[in-house]
Amino acid sequence: MMTGFVNTYVRELPGEEGASSESSAEPRQVYGAAWSPARAEPVSAPQLRAWNASLAEQLGLTIEKELCASVFSGNRLMDGMQPYAACYGGHQFGQWAGQLGDGRVINLGEWQAADDQNWTLQLKGAGRTPYSRHADGRAVLRSSIREYLCSEAMHHLGIPTTRALSLVETGDMVVRDMFYDGNPQNEPGAIVCRAAPGFLRFGHFELPAVRGELDVLRALLHYSVRHDYPELAPLLATSTSDAERVAVYLQWFSAVCDRSMNLVVAWQRVGFVHGVLNTDNMAVNGLTIDYGPYGWIDDYDPNCTPNTTDAGQRRYRFGAQPEIVRWNLFRLANAIYPLIGEAEPLQDAVDVIAVELSRRLHQMMADKLGVDAEDLAASPVKELLEQALTAQETDMTLFFRSLSEFGRSHDNRSLQVCVQSAFYAGELRAENLDLYRRLEEQYRLLIRDPDDESRRDRMKHCNPRYVLRNYLAQQAIDAAHQGDWSVFDELSAVLRQPYADQPQQAARFGALRPDWARSRAGCSMLSCSS
Numbered sequence: 001m002m003t004g005f006v007n008t009y010v011r012e013l014p015g016e017e018g019a020s021s022e023s024s025a026e027p028r029q030v031y032g033a034a035w036s037p038a039r040a041e042p043v044s045a046p047q048l049r050a051w052n053a054s055l056a057e058q059l060g061l062t063i064e065k066e067l068c069a070s071v072f073s074g075n076r077l078m079d080g081m082q083p084y085a086a087c088y089g090g091h092q093f094g095q096w097a098g099q100l101g102d103g104r105v106i107n108l109g110e111w112q113a114a115d116d117q118n119w120t121l122q123l124k125g126a127g128r129t130p131y132s133r134h135a136d137g138r139a140v141l142r143s144s145i146r147e148y149l150c151s152e153a154m155h156h157l158g159i160p161t162t163r164a165l166s167l168v169e170t171g172d173m174v175v176r177d178m179f180y181d182g183n184p185q186n187e188p189g190a191i192v193c194r195a196a197p198g199f200l201r202f203g204h205f206e207l208p209a210v211r212g213e214l215d216v217l218r219a220l221l222h223y224s225v226r227h228d229y230p231e232l233a234p235l236l237a238t239s240t241s242d243a244e245r246v247a248v249y250l251q252w253f254s255a256v257c258d259r260s261m262n263l264v265v266a267w268q269r270v271g272f273v274h275g276v277l278n279t280d281n282m283a284v285n286g287l288t289i290d291y292g293p294y295g296w297i298d299d300y301d302p303n304c305t306p307n308t309t310d311a312g313q314r315r316y317r318f319g320a321q322p323e324i325v326r327w328n329l330f331r332l333a334n335a336i337y338p339l340i341g342e343a344e345p346l347q348d349a350v351d352v353i354a355v356e357l358s359r360r361l362h363q364m365m366a367d368k369l370g371v372d373a374e375d376l377a378a379s380p381v382k383e384l385l386e387q388a389l390t391a392q393e394t395d396m397t398l399f400f401r402s403l404s405e406f407g408r409s410h411d412n413r414s415l416q417v418c419v420q421s422a423f424y425a426g427e428l429r430a431e432n433l434d435l436y437r438r439l440e441e442q443y444r445l446l447i448r449d450p451d452d453e454s455r456r457d458r459m460k461h462c463n464p465r466y467v468l469r470n471y472l473a474q475q476a477i478d479a480a481h482q483g484d485w486s487v488f489d490e491l492s493a494v495l496r497q498p499y500a501d502q503p504q505q506a507a508r509f510g511a512l513r514p515d516w517a518r519s520r521a522g523c524s525m526l527s528c529s530s
Helices: 008-012 053-059 065-071 141-156 202-211 214-228 230-237 242-270 318-340 344-369 373-377 381-391 396-403 430-446 453-462 470-481 486-495 503-509
Strands: 035-037 047-051 084-086 089-092 095-099 105-112 118-124 163-176 185-196
Touching: 008 084, 008 105, 008 214, 047 065, 047 486, 053 163, 065 163, 089 202, 095 202, 105 185, 141 163, 141 185, 141 470, 141 486, 202 214, 202 318, 214 230, 214 242, 214 318, 230 242, 242 318, 242 344, 318 344, 344 373, 344 381, 344 453, 381 430, 396 453, 470 486, 486 503
Parallel strands: none
Antiparallel strands: 035 084, 047 163, 084 105, 089 095, 105 118, 118 185, 163 185
């Protein structure tokens, strides 16, 4: 199979009537369309700073190195590219926001790899589109580094995600008010090329539903069946009645629910906090998209949010993510209701989520602990564990990784000693000794074979040794601003093997968050500013 651009999105879905690639990028409401033609705004001096060679090889994408910066900054198109910006809406922080769309993303087209998988390539930060409203459509270096690092870190953790193909520094400055305090600064601009099998968001379906554009809504759903859930495509193609088509739509919705549940369980497993779980930031193919003010929790805190905009409400805090995903799925159910015509089957599907999500989260915790899920359900260990993790500052990543070494029959170390490296105070406080004794006693009852190496392997494949802590990303950003990309490269290499013990890197990349990072900008909470 030859590789090349196929561009099914613009071929199979309605575009903005009367618009062309030469049309103005002036902000406007776009009706009856899933996309508008778009073109990148040229940058002055693009320089390729990161290139994902393994992903390019997977895609079968061959491009001369000297052309990479030009193409993936948007200054030059490859043969077959057909740039566009997608039209969608969404609920933001629980409120309907109306039309949103790709305000600083320009999709270059879909590349068909040798295995026939289509990959949408899109540039984030390539300039204005009709959906930019009053923004400049650009991105800055710090946010681009965070996006590149995080998408690749998530991939190697085994979490469904968009990928990063390239990072280009533009040579232009971009004005951003990072703290929203009236002190905008010039920052270096950059563009990330994101790659994924698709970027259809929940908000793609919400906007035409609200507007009563049922033809667009139906076209989007059929498109998603064909490309996101091809196992359902034959059923849809052979449907001869409305009832048969509705049955496929409901199967599609259940499949979206299934992938979405798996995704949020994976986030909870590694301590990832998305930060902006609006409906326009959730994809129907079950991938993690849009890495804005994300974070990994250092000390275990269910109320942790990395987003300064969410600091008061904490709607998108770590512990609330499963319920927010369910809320967003309910919004998606509302969006496709006009094509279903009955509320009951959609309500039934949503009702199942609460029970099933709870079951999957329980199984995930059993895997992290290396125990049987049924045994765990009959034990007080989960409740004791929650109390222990919140009794004093305890690093989630280090705690669970250290726990895999607990329980050997020839090792008489107590549980508290085994996980001591996870305590930010350096040791367990006296008032928590009894709690840890009770936790140890109950946990030992669940460990059927103290010397079972398969249990330890299971735990180590579930509990990473390395995650992308915000302060590590900030160190890479600080160095890159000085022209030193070695920190970025070294961190990227470590994150490609997050479950492996890397002794030489442990002290630097697998340690507790340092005290200086508690309140420093970029190391704790992040704003939505580019």
